[in-house]
Amino acid sequence: MxxxxxxxxxxxxxxxxxxxxxxxxxxxxxxxxxxxxxxxxxxxxxxxxxxxxxxxxxxxxxxxxxxxxxxxxxxxxxxxxxxxxxxxxxxxxxxxxxxxxxxxxxxxxxxxxxxxxxxxxxxxxxxxxxxxxxxxxxxxxxxxxxxxxxxxxxxxxxxxxxxxxxxxxIQLDFLKPAGSRTGKLLPTGNVTDTFDGVTATCIDVANPCTFVRASDLGVDGNLTPDEIETYPGLLPRLDIIRRQAGVRMGLASSPEAVPGSVPKICLVSAPAGDGRAVQQKQTASHIDVLARAISVGQPHKAVPITVALALASAARIPGSTVSKCASEKPVDEAGITIGHASGNLLVGADFTADGALSAATVYRTxxxxxxxxxxxxxxxx
The missing domain is CATH 3.10.310.10 (Diaminopimelate Epimerase; Chain A, domain 1)
Structure with a gap:
């Protein structure tokens, strides 16, 4: 050679x-x-x-x-x-x-x-x-x-x-983030849909996302990433739901053609009883909703920012899977505080008088x- x-x-x-x-x-x-x-x-x-x-x-x-x-x-x-x-x-x-x-x-x-x-x-x-x-x-x-x-x-x-x-x-203002891939805040036209027998909310803010309640899958909302990965059948079932949702959202013509990265899928649950939280400060009195996100087939160690933005928006939609889990009175008036696998994240979502999402804000380093x-x-x- x-x-x-x-x-x-x-x-x-x-x-x-x-x-x-x-x-x-x-x-x-x-x-x-x-x-x-x-x-x-x-x-x-x-x-x-x-x-x-x-x-x-x-x-x-x-x-x-x-x-x-x-x-x-x-x-x-x-x-x-x-x-x-x-x-x-x-x-x-x-x-x-x-x-x-x-x-x-x-x-x-x-x-x-x-x-x-x-x-x-x-x-x-x-x-x-x-x-x-x-x-x-x-x-x-x-x-x-x-x-x-x-x-x-x-x-x-x-x-x-x-x-x-x-x-x-670093302040990040996502301007008019709804409809990033589908052109719609609710791509299916519904607040909730059913996939593989599980109720889900499909929303497109910063990225297309699908939110399902942990309780509907029979698991705790405070599972660690390692526990999610080893829980029998959980990741494959979440991927089935994610792929069906991707088709319904118009991202692909078949479940097999749905991209690996979108829609994201996330387990949500109410903050009460989070006694096994990773950090002591992540208790029911400090967060509005628990989230465990899956990214490209792997449990995320924290929460993808695009998922957090979509979650904050879904929390404001009556009847969504997220709103049914989130606190009625936020712990911080600036937005919704999400409890994830590594701690907490505050996300702000601003809506216009007619209900359109005008901006979402998050802070990073x-x-x-x-x-x-x-x-x-x-x-x-």
Whole structure:
């Protein structure tokens, strides 16, 4: 074999934590113009497929929240500063999924745009507000965060459950987030539907999501991710429900064709009796609803931000599976407090007088971990 055949490929890249996830970031101009070439690059960089589920030969971490790529570039959208394309990579499989947004990683998009000078911020500025066009859903998200000497600030006093320590607070305003893929808040036209004998609410806010009550499946709402994974038959049944919901929502023509990443599916339950919560502060008096989300077939260690946004919206819809579980009087007037597997999350949802969802807000943190060149075997750049 020619030595040249063994040479690794490389591209400029960065690695960021965004909320409770991590991803490799590429500048769109650095990638091949032909998007068909992207898949092999992303799989090689992340280290998929890996039959051992470790992604040891790449930058992934063996779970869905660490098997991600973000592509950022100057936006052609009149209401945005940058375009952001999210890519979810399979861990054991070679799936490359462009069908959804990632609310956690979007918290790093604004800082990335500023840090890489894609968006110029005056050196004397103390705050930046970046309008992000998510190409997966066509929606606009506004990220507001502190800056220092022309770069995104990392130090701060804001903490999020699931991430140790504190950092600078990033405010994410999802503008008119309803109908991200289907064009409707309630894609099926119903507040509830029945799939595999289970009542579910299908809602499309930031991402299409399906919410089912844990009690309707005969399980506790406070199961840990490990317990969900090992509970006999639970994950396969949730996937059956999710795929049937995906067809009813118009995301695919058959259950087999439903993407792995959407619709998301989430177990919800009332907060009462959460004696086995991960954190002592996660008690019935501190949360409005319990949520256990499944992301790309795996129980999420926290809660995907897009699921949290959809849940907060569903909680405001009378008769939904979420509203039947949520506290009638929120513990925080700013929104709904969700108890997830790693702690709590406060999400705000604003509705207009006619009941339309105008915006949803959540707060996260993010940090640049490295930037330089990233290498992979095979493929081409």
């Amino acid at each position: 020619n030595l040249r055949d063994k040479k690794q490929c490389s591209l400029s890249a960065a690695y960021y934590r965004g909320g409770t996830s991590r991803a490799v970031f590429f500048r769109e101009d650095d990638l091949p113009p032909d998007r068909k070439a992207w898949n092999s690059i992303f799989l090689g960089v992340i280290g998929s497929p890996d039959p051992y589920s470790r992604q040891l030969d790449g930058m992934g971490g063996g779970i869905s929240s660490l098997s991600k790529v973000c592509v950022v570039g100057k936006s052609q959208h009149p209401d945005a500063d940058v375009d952001y394309t999210f890519v979810a990579l399979g861990v054991k499989t070679s799936e490359v999924d462009y069908s959804s947004n990632c609310g956690n990683m979007i918290s790093a998009v604004g800082p990335y745009a500023v840090d890489t000078k894609l968006i110029q911020v005056p050196s004397e500025a103390t705050e930046a507000s970046i309008r992000i066009h998510n190409t997966n859903t066509g929606k606009i998200i506004r990220a507001t965060f502190p800056v220092v000497d022309g770069e995104a600030a990392s130090d701060g006093s804001f903490a999020i459950d699931g991430v140790p320590g504190t950092a600078a607070r 993010a940090r640049r971990l490295f930037e330089g060149r990233i290498f992979w075997k095979g493929g081409s750049a």
